Amino acid sequence: MPNTTEINATTFSAESYFATQPEPPTLKADIQGVSHFIDSQIEKGRKVVLVTSGGTTVPLELNVVRFLDNFSAGTRGATSAEYFLKQGYAVIFMHRQFSLQPFSRNYSHSTHPFLDFLEIDAALPSSSTIDSAYPYSNDPSPSAAHPHITVKTSEKAALLSLLRAYKAVQAKGTLHTLTFVTVNDYLYLLRAISKEMKQLGPKAMYYLAAAVSDFFLPKQKMSEHKIQSGKGSLHIEMDQVPKVLKPLVSEWVPAGFVVSFKLETDPALLIPKARQALERYGHQVVIGNDLHHRKHHVVLVSPKSTASDRKILPNGVEYEEMWIEIDSSPSAPHKEIEEGIVRELVARHDAWIKRA
Numbered sequence: 001m002p003n004t005t006e007i008n009a010t011t012f013s014a015e016s017y018f019a020t021q022p023e024p025p026t027l028k029a030d031i032q033g034v035s036h037f038i039d040s041q042i043e044k045g046r047k048v049v050l051v052t053s054g055g056t057t058v059p060l061e062l063n064v065v066r067f068l069d070n071f072s073a074g075t076r077g078a079t080s081a082e083y084f085l086k087q088g089y090a091v092i093f094m095h096r097q098f099s100l101q102p103f104s105r106n107y108s109h110s111t112h113p114f115l116d117f118l119e120i121d122a123a124l125p126s127s128s129t130i131d132s133a134y135p136y137s138n139d140p141s142p143s144a145a146h147p148h149i150t151v152k153t154s155e156k157a158a159l160l161s162l163l164r165a166y167k168a169v170q171a172k173g174t175l176h177t178l179t180f181v182t183v184n185d186y187l188y189l190l191r192a193i194s195k196e197m198k199q200l201g202p203k204a205m206y207y208l209a210a211a212v213s214d215f216f217l218p219k220q221k222m223s224e225h226k227i228q229s230g231k232g233s234l235h236i237e238m239d240q241v242p243k244v245l246k247p248l249v250s251e252w253v254p255a256g257f258v259v260s261f262k263l264e265t266d267p268a269l270l271i272p273k274a275r276q277a278l279e280r281y282g283h284q285v286v287i288g289n290d291l292h293h294r295k296h297h298v299v300l301v302s303p304k305s306t307a308s309d310r311k312i313l314p315n316g317v318e319y320e321e322m323w324i325e326i327d328s329s330p331s332a333p334h335k336e337i338e339e340g341i342v343r344e345l346v347a348r349h350d351a352w353i354k355r356a
C-alpha cells in the first residue's frame with residue numbers, strides 16, 4: 001500500500017481555517033511589537049505599508065522533516081520596502097525567515113558576499129596580515145590585535161550611501177521586521193497585523209508580494225512522525241488555502257489601499273487572472289508578473305472607476321492596465337523595477353487618502 005492521507009479534501013473558508021488550525025506560539029508577542037510600532041507611526045502622522053515577502057512552506061509532518069516550498073527569494077519585497085522607506089513610509093516588513101531583507105539584500109551571501117569587498121590593510125607586515133585577520137589566530141603581535149580592515153575603493157561609494165540610508169531608517173524607527181515560515185504562520189500574522197493596522201484607515205497600504213502556497217495539509221491530516229518510505233510511492237491530498245484577500249478587503253481593513261500580486265508562467269494569463277482577482281476581491285491594484293520577466297516588466301491592473309467605495313465590482317466593469325518596464329539589455333544602466341512600481345503606487349495611494 002502506498003503512503004496516503006486518510007481524510008478527503010475539504011474546502012476551508014477563512015473562518016473554518018482559523019477555527020481549526022493552530023495559532024503560532026509567537027503570534028501574541030509579534031503583534032505586541034507591531035502594535036507599539038503602529039502607535040509611534042500614528043503619533044508622527046506617517047503612512048504605513050505592510051510588505052509581505054518571500055515564500056511560505058507547507059509542512060508534511062507534525063515533527064517536520066519534509067515540506068513543500070515556494071520559489072521566492074524575497075527580492076521584490078525587500079527591494080520595494082527600501083523604496084517605500086525612501087518615500088517616507090513606515091514599513092512593516094513581514095518576510096520568510098532567512099529571505100532577503102531591505103538594505104542587507106544588497107550584500108547577499110550568494111550574489112555579493114561582503115567578505116569579497118573587504119581588504120586587509122596592505123601596510124601590515126605580510127607575515128602577520130593573513131594570520132591576524134583570521135579570527136582563530138594565536139598571533140600575539142600588536143598588529144595582530146588590531147588588524148586594519150578596509151572596504152575596496154570600488155565598493156565604497158555604494159556602501160556609504162546604503163549605510164547612510166540604513167542608519168537614517170534606524171534613527172527614525174520606520175522599519176519593523178517580523179518573520180514567517182509556514183503558510184499557517186503567514187495567514188495568522190497577516191490577519192493579526194491587518195487588524196492592528198485597521199486604525200490607520202486609508203493611510204495604510206498592503207503590498208502583498210509574498211509567494212503564498214495555494215495548498216496545505218491541515219494539522220488533522222498530518223502524520224505525527226516522519227513519513228516512512230517503506231510503503232512505496234507517496235500520495236498526499238492537500239486542501240486549498242482559503243482566499244484571505246476577501247475578508248482582508250471587506251472586513252479586516254475596509255479603508256486600506258490593497259495591492260496584491262499575481263504570478264503566472266504563461267504571460268497570456270496575466271491580465272485575465274489579474275482582472276478576475278479584482279472582480280472577486282474588489283481591491284485597488286493587482287500587479288501581474290510572469291516568472292521569467294518579473295524583474296523587467298510588470299503590469300498594474302486596476303478598476304477604471306475612481307470611486308472609492310469597496311464594494312465587490314460586478315462583471316463587466318472596466319479596467320485599466322499600466323505596464324512598467326525597465327531596459328533588460330546587459331549594457332543598460334542598473335535600475336530596479338521596484339522603484340517605478342513604488343513611485344506609481346505612492347501616487348495612487350495619496351489620491352486614495354485624499355478621496356477618503
Ligand code: PAZ
Pocket residue numbers: 054071072073074075076077208209210211212261262263264289294
Ligand atoms: O521574491 P522574488 O523577487 O523572487 O519573486 C517575487 C514574486 C514573483 C513572488 C512576486 O512578485 C509575486 O508575484 N508574488 C505573488 C505570487 C503569487 O501569485 O502568489
